[in-house]
Amino acid sequence: MKILVCISHVPDTTSKINFTDGDTKFDTNGVQFVINPNDEFGLTRAMWFKEKQGATVHVINVGGPETEPTLRKALAIGADEAIRINTPATDGFSVAKQLANVAKEGAYDLIIGGRESIDYNGGMVPGMLAKLIGANFVNTCIGLEVEGDKATAIREIDGGKETLKTSLPLVVGGQKGIVEESDLRIPNMRGIMQARKKPLNVKEPVEANSETNTVSFEKPAPKGSIKLVDNVDELISLLHNEAKVI
Numbered sequence: 001m002k003i004l005v006c007i008s009h010v011p012d013t014t015s016k017i018n019f020t021d022g023d024t025k026f027d028t029n030g031v032q033f034v035i036n037p038n039d040e041f042g043l044t045r046a047m048w049f050k051e052k053q054g055a056t057v058h059v060i061n062v063g064g065p066e067t068e069p070t071l072r073k074a075l076a077i078g079a080d081e082a083i084r085i086n087t088p089a090t091d092g093f094s095v096a097k098q099l100a101n102v103a104k105e106g107a108y109d110l111i112i113g114g115r116e117s118i119d120y121n122g123g124m125v126p127g128m129l130a131k132l133i134g135a136n137f138v139n140t141c142i143g144l145e146v147e148g149d150k151a152t153a154i155r156e157i158d159g160g161k162e163t164l165k166t167s168l169p170l171v172v173g174g175q176k177g178i179v180e181e182s183d184l185r186i187p188n189m190r191g192i193m194q195a196r197k198k199p200l201n202v203k204e205p206v207e208a209n210s211e212t213n214t215v216s217f218e219k220p221a222p223k224g225s226i227k228l229v230d231n232v233d234e235l236i237s238l239l240h241n242e243a244k245v246i
Contacts, residue, residue: 038114142177
């Protein structure tokens with residue numbers, strides 16, 4: 001089985017977030033970047049398939065050279081090969097199109113991505129990727145088994161769980177539950193040394209238009225600015241006049 005794991009390069013949740021250029025760009029100075037947590041759950045599940053079923057695991061990222069340390073960490077965890085598509089991750093559709101081009105060329109049986117990244121929380125890339133390559137798709141996946149060319153997936157739904165049976169090729173939007181936090185792996189020295197020798201291939205992007213553009217960013221209101229209201233009428237007034245909710 002050939003597995004492709006999509007890796008997003010995201011700020012650590014403990015990082016202090018700032019914006020520049022009139023709040024139109026994210027300020028990366030002093031920010032520590034990590035593997036997107038939902039992607040790391042998926043990568044760990046892929047490693048299980050590698051160890052139990054002999055699967056080959058590749059990891060892929062859309063981004064510039066600054067994302068390579070994150071890919072190297074994925075290699076140190078145990079992935080066999082890394083691919084970086086050399087273009088900024090501007091929006092969900094353009095990222096999905098870049099991933100789809102590589103996925104088609106690689107003829108992967110299983111593609112695992114996080115259900116969403118923790119920076120933009122778009123939650124759209126795995127589904128669009130599945131559509132672009134004509135693969136089956138299971139989102140919010142919290143359990144996955146593969147036997148031959150058949151897969152059994154469990155996904156989270158409102159008020160419960162749903163078990164699905166489908167065929168490969170399959171794209172999965174994974175999250176906590178596909179493995180548990182206790183299953184996540186910290187690269188050891190041997191893995192880090194091996195990662196230096198594993199291939200990290202840089203591919204040039206295909207043409208893809210961005211369908212969305214970020215206009216500006218805004219930080220949440222400071223806790224001290226929270227207002228307490230005495231009644232519903234006052235709440236409605238604040239929502240209408242200050243929050244501009246219509």
